[in-house]
Amino acid sequence: MTLRLTIAVLGVLLASAATAMAGGDPWVVAHSRLSYPIYKPAATLGYKVSSFGYQACGGAKSKDSMYATYGTYKGVLLSQTKGFGIFEGSPAICSNAAGWTAHGTQLIGGVKASLGVYCDLPKHCSLAQGVKNGFILLWKRGTTRIQMDSSHLTLAQLLTAARSLKPVT
Numbered sequence: 001m002t003l004r005l006t007i008a009v010l011g012v013l014l015a016s017a018a019t020a021m022a023g024g025d026p027w028v029v030a031h032s033r034l035s036y037p038i039y040k041p042a043a044t045l046g047y048k049v050s051s052f053g054y055q056a057c058g059g060a061k062s063k064d065s066m067y068a069t070y071g072t073y074k075g076v077l078l079s080q081t082k083g084f085g086i087f088e089g090s091p092a093i094c095s096n097a098a099g100w101t102a103h104g105t106q107l108i109g110g111v112k113a114s115l116g117v118y119c120d121l122p123k124h125c126s127l128a129q130g131v132k133n134g135f136i137l138l139w140k141r142g143t144t145r146i147q148m149d150s151s152h153l154t155l156a157q158l159l160t161a162a163r164s165l166k167p168v169t
Contacts, residue, residue: 026052030066031168036090036144038066043164045157047071047083055094065089070161073151082152084161090143097147100136101125108162113139118149130155137162 026049027040033054047070055065071083087095099121105112118134119125125133130150135158137148146165150158 026068027168030054034064034066034090037142038088038144038168039086039141039146039165040168041070041086041161041164042166043160044070045084045153045161050083057089057092057094065092065094067095071151073149075149075151080152084148084150084153084158087147087149089145091145093145093147095147097136097138097149103127103130106137106159106162108137108139108159109141109165111139111141113137113146113162115155127155141165 027038030038030052049068049070050072051067051069053067055067057065065087066089067085067087069083069085072081073083073085074081087093089095098118100116101119101124103115103117106115107113114137116136116138117125117127117130118136119129131152131154135150135153135155137146137158139146148158148162
């Protein structure tokens with residue numbers, strides 16, 4: 001019984017130490033956990049992280065894709081929330097984007113990112129509907145695939161957050 005208690009206490013202490021070393025920053029913990037580079041937004045538009053976690057791809061047993069949401073973001077397409085989400089993975093992102101209408105590309109960190117507006121397909125949604133419906137950006141930075149979604153943000157706001165991504169070290 002004492003051995004189990006000692007092991008449990010050590011486990012709690014190690015977890016607390018890891019969180020303290022990371023300064024409570026889930027991005028630092030994710031960087032040490034994942035086997036690919038991840039990117040954290042430096043410009044969060046005044047929003048704080050509202051959720052952070054990992055997802056498994058398909059039938060995978062390990063959770064090798066991560067996500068973070070900022071503000072009250074909980075999804076898109078007529079959502080009443082406000083903010084953005086970022087999803088990262090390698091070789092794939094473990095997130096299913098809803099239907100969206102393509103609207104060209106935007107340059108993010110020297111790479112072309114596909115830009116779209118969320119839309120109930122087969123409808124075609126205009127770029128102007130992006131604030132209400134949500135924007136989507138998809139691109140690859142090195143081996144990392146990145147998806148950013150927005151809810152009730154302008155395209156300029158989403159691009160500010162996307163262009164501020166910095167490698168987590």
